[in-house]
Amino acid sequence: MKSENVGSGGTAVDWRAVLVFVSIAFSSQCGGGFASGSTPWTYFFQNTGFYGMLPEVTQPYFCLLMPLVVAAINCFIIYFFMKFAMDFKTFDYGNFLEKYGSRFWGGVLAKPMQIVYELNFNWLLIVCMALAYSTSGSALKELTGIPYIWTTFIVGIIMFLLCMKGTELVRKNAVFMSAVIFIALVVVHVPNLIFNIGSGKLANEMAVMSSSMEAGIASGAGSFLKYLLIAFVWAYIFSGQNLAGFGAYVNHAQLFNNKKTLRRAVILSVIVNWIFLEMNAINLAGNYSAVYDGWANGKAVYTILVVQNGWAGGAVKAISLTLLTIAIFFATISTAINYAQGFNDRALNWYQKKTGEDPKVSEARRNRRGAVLTFVYICLTWVISQAGLTALVSKGLTAASYINLFTLILPTVMNVIIGWPDREYDSGRKVQAGTKK
Template sequence: MIDKKKMPLAIGVAFVAFTTQFGGGFASGAQIYQYFMNYGIWAFLMPFIAQFLLALFFWYGLRYAYRHKTYDYRRFSDSFYGKYRVIFSNLYEIVYLMLICLAPAVAFATGGSTLNTLTGIPYWACTLIIGAFIFVIALYGTEIVRKCASTLSVIIIIGLLVVLIPNIVAQWGTITDSVGQMAQGALPVCSKESGSFGGALWTAIVYFLFQLASIGLMYQHTEPLTDEKQVTKSAVYMFLVNTITMMLAVVGMAAIAFNSGLKDASVPMLLLVQNGVGASFLTPVISILIILGAVSTGVNMIAGIVTRTVNAVERKKSTEEAKKGHMARSTAASLIFTLLAFGIAQFGLLPLVKVGYSYLGYATLIGVGIPFVVHAVYTKVKGTK
């Protein structure tokens, strides 16, 4: 496994931010298709804008956390929002709960869609299989998954690069033809968008916003930093690595932008592989990595909300009382949230990515985006930090 202790601190922070954004959902191609490719030629510009905004807001939040030693999201919120903390600290709690409820459902849908494409087993049965794995591991194997999560995410990205680079080279003619069509106003298969700059820009902002919801997971990683300049360096690394990774995916997806099979593809990346080079080898490789990433994400998020729920129930109990029924409460909570995620996943991967994450983005705009901008302007005028 990757030892983040051996990394330069700034790169380590950027690495964590990288793994919170790119996992099984990204590797499936669904996010790229819904938030960028749907808008035609603007797909080649908007990743730069989305990643710049994300790096900028992460930098602002992490710099505040470093300066004020607020290493968990509740302490950060209470300090950052000041006299308005009763409203905005609790609002971020809602955003955070939305995140850890939606992410497992997308993980179910990602794993289920991939398994369905590979085996032909009905989608609902595939999500049930993925859910069973997540439920069992969430109860008994969370520590192992947490230790492997970063390594697994990097393996997914390496696998994605192994898929994308040869296919970009082999299908360069198709890609340039697709780019030419999009430059003339054509939109990819099944796109219902207008292809306008304004629509593409707003969707890129929504993408940035729902990714910003995970900033609460990042504050803890500023604690080992020894210099504020490391926060700035980490933001620069974050922008460069995330943008390059996303642009590779956009260019690769251009190869299938006008492929008629895209209208029935719930996992666009599999369509790219199946129509490209090394399909017999790369299809199972990328499929396994997507499923592993989905399971890892689902386990981490469900384990997180289960812990929060069980701790809230046990808070008023004595230590002995809490120990006696702890496993039963954990099992019940895991089952409830697993079934909830399974139910939400039945809406399908693409609708969840498009609609579910959009609502999360709107909530984050109110709870994080606007307050950050107001705070930045206020502190600039007042000359405070």
């Protein structure tokens, strides 16, 4: 194939770009449901059955394997869609999906994929922003006693202020927020992890979960293999709702100037997310009975129960609960603003292209227009958030993961099988663009 001049990206790893991307990926995927324990509980432990489409089962032992399955799926999909965005310079999700779907089956699915994802992403954006209110509001209410309606109002103001200055501020905030979330969750989870394993709580609670599954098998409700397969389905659903938000960070593919940096960034981000998800799952498993009672009685923030039943005394528990609330607060807000900024970039790029407006004029007005879009979404999702957290997690995010199978997962597999011209970012000279990766 003909060669093309693609510019110099150098061969050295740009660790600043790696750090920024890991922060964005961590703060996007370690959202409110993740930090509060509600999404791991819903998908790995006591799943809801999703309108009868899947059976309601307890998943003993499998719950400890499922975060690894999630990490494997995420690593494969994120690497290839980010590489595709780099190679084809498609940095908003509308252009990305149009190109992504045009490369197989004669492009017949390109437009439907784009339309369905537009609807799915906007639905996901609404759910994630509403989750930001619900999770942070619930955590602040339990810690401070302030009424839920006022805690969610405070969260909305903060999200608006963070979103109104554009992508660059979102990236800077992602690094700061990720550092806060990282430190707070390490302080909360690591000591409780050691305590739950060392004290035998994890083994005892695993026995409780196992007896529930064994009773189901004995009654003819299913077999061991059936429960294992269901666990893998729910692991995909968890991964699918993470990946459904790729529109929130596909624009950040512009960070990378060589593939080595991209590989490091994706692998490190997946490892970090897996470690924290695994710790979360182990600590929820070690407190299964207490969390189950909390779930049955309408509690929404299960990691608070992990701390309350954990290793420390009163004063240390109070500090841990404060740190946990901060982590949940930042996790929910960072996810919401990343999703909102992804939508803003898409909408504003479309508007500039549609009107033919001068790019310099569009850039000058970008932040103001983005602020208006964000304000509309914040008002809409604040109203929705009053429905509460549990319904949003069990229904909204699960629906997004099903739709994402059509809009991203299977198209990624198809594009990887087909292959595409590989832009050699690692070289400063003219290079061949025909190697399939």
